[in-house]
Amino acid sequence: MxxxxxxxxxxxxxxxxxxxxxxxxxxxxxxxxxxxxxxxxxxxxxIRNGEFELLGHYCSYSTRPYFIRWQLKFKTKIWCPGWTLVYGTARDKASVSNSLQDAIVNFVQKAHQEGVINEEDAKPWLQKKQ
CATH class of the missing domain: 1.20.5 (Single alpha-helices involved in coiled-coils or other helix-helix interfaces)
Incomplete structure (x- = not known):
């Protein structure tokens, strides 16, 4: 045992x-x-996804966070289906609202260059960039 x-x-x-x-x-x-x-x-x-109206047209946006050098940044993309194939982008912004604002300005600049938006409609947005 x-x-x-x-x-x-x-x-x-x-x-x-x-x-x-x-x-x-x-x-x-x-x-x-x-x-x-x-x-x-x-x-x-x-992460922000949404819709808004820009110059009488329906537009969508998508904002995503990412890290660069241990800092939180945001990148945003804007597009307006049914109006134009132009899209606006913004990167390296410290806030969602700044990223969205800069993406709208970028969209307006590109749309103006492509002739989608006239000078008069683009002017208020382009002045915000300065």
């Missing part, structure tokens, strides 16, 4: 160690999921 006892203790120890390892692996996975969920929610609140 004494000969079986060391083996039983070793088996019991191995089962306990395995159980603890499995539990800690599950906890780590739950923590990773939790952190991933938090980061996902933060990222999704920074």
């Amino acid at each position: 004494m000969d079986q006892r060391p083996w039983a203790l070793i088996i019991l120890f191995l089962l306990t160690a395995t159980s603890v390892k499995l539990l800690s692996a599950q906890e780590v996975e739950e923590q990773e999921n939790y952190v991933s969920d938090i980061l996902s929610k933060i990222y999704n609140t920074l």
